[in-house]
Amino acid sequence: MKIATYNVNGVNxxxxxxxxxxxxxxxDVACLQELKAPKGKFPEEAIKNAGxxxxxxxxxxxxxxAILSKIGAPVEMRNTLPGNEDDVQxxxxxxxxxxxxxxxxxxxxxxxxxxxxxxxxxxxxxxxxKHAEALLKSGNPVVLTGDFNVMPTEIDVYKPERxxxxxxxxxxxxxxxxxxxxxxxxxxxxxLYPAETIYTFWxxxxxxxxxNAGLRIDHFLLSPAxxxxxxxxxxxRHVRGWEKTSDHGPVWIELAD
DNA sequence: ATGTCAAAATCCTTTTGA
Numbered sequence: 001m002k003i004a005t006y007n008v009n010g011v012n013x014x015x016x017x018x019x020x021x022x023x024x025x026x027x028d029v030a031c032l033q034e035l036k037a038p039k040g041k042f043p044e045e046a047i048k049n050a051g052x053x054x055x056x057x058x059x060x061x062x063x064x065x066a067i068l069s070k071i072g073a074p075v076e077m078r079n080t081l082p083g084n085e086d087d088v089q090x091x092x093x094x095x096x097x098x099x100x101x102x103x104x105x106x107x108x109x110x111x112x113x114x115x116x117x118x119x120x121x122x123x124x125x126x127x128x129x130k131h132a133e134a135l136l137k138s139g140n141p142v143v144l145t146g147d148f149n150v151m152p153t154e155i156d157v158y159k160p161e162r163x164x165x166x167x168x169x170x171x172x173x174x175x176x177x178x179x180x181x182x183x184x185x186x187x188x189x190x191x192l193y194p195a196e197t198i199y200t201f202w203x204x205x206x207x208x209x210x211x212n213a214g215l216r217i218d219h220f221l222l223s224p225a226x227x228x229x230x231x232x233x234x235x236x237r238h239v240r241g242w243e244k245t246s247d248h249g250p251v252w253i254e255l256a257d
Numbered sequence: 258a259t260g261t262c263a264a265a266a267t268c269c270t271t272t273t274g275a
Contacts, residue, residue, distance in 0.1 A: 009275085013263060034275085036264075061265065062274070109275060149275095203275095204261035247262080247275080 001255045003029040005145040007248035011035040028071045031104035033147045035064025059090040065104050067095045083127035105146035110167030125176040141226035150177045156216035186227045188220035188253045201248045218251045229255040
């Protein structure tokens with residue numbers, strides 16, 4: 001079972017890129033972030049024609065998450081994180097697919113930091129951690145994936161000193177990620193590649209992709225019940241080099257059946 | 258402070274978030 005995550009940076013604007021990638025790599029499940037489309041503007045037909053059934057939670061202009069599956073329709077469990085009824089941002093969707101509970105998330109960027117946006121990021125992180133703990137306690141096979149907007153350690157940033165004060169790399173952010181993982185989750189990429197330079201995002205600025213000035217901010221966290229099934233993981237980094245592409249590359253894992 | 262990109266409002270140029 002191959003599961004991918006991809007921050008598409010606009011599901012309609014990047015639709016040709018998304019479809020090309022789906023056709024090329026054929027993941028069983030694809031978690032998407034930054035749809036930047038309201039409910040009615042999700043390209044359901046094109047996705048269906050590509051062989052996928054989908055659930056999504058959209059929002060005008062920003063955010064938005066979706067789960068696509070070609071191995072049976074995703075059964076939606078929830079489309080918000082618990083803990084704040086007033087939060088209207090579409091950043092979480094969760095579904096059961098083929099016996100695996102999949103949480104697809106788009107954690108707030110949080111810049112500029114400090115400030116209200118950073119406070120929102122940290123509080124969203126707390127809500128995610130609380131929910132993640134409940135998922136772990138269920139004992140189910142769980143995959144938490146998406147754009148976490150966190151570089152967990154220094155090897156996940158091309159120039160750590162430049163990012164020290166950024167919301168994606170501040171000590172509070174890294175600590176929140178570390179504490180989340182410490183609940184019992186496994187960072188899939190780092191389990192297979194503990195020390196390699198692996199990036200999932202390259203800024204549009206200053207030829208970042210060409211210089212490989214990247215960040216690793218899209219992650220897969222695996223629960224103990226599914227951990228041992230991990231057999232491969234990687235980044236489709238060439239997709240970042242396509243025309244009209246997202247600033248993220250797709251990331252994927254493969255699980256034994 | 259800068260750089261790029263896409264989409265929406267302020268509406269064919271500027272503002273915004275990333």
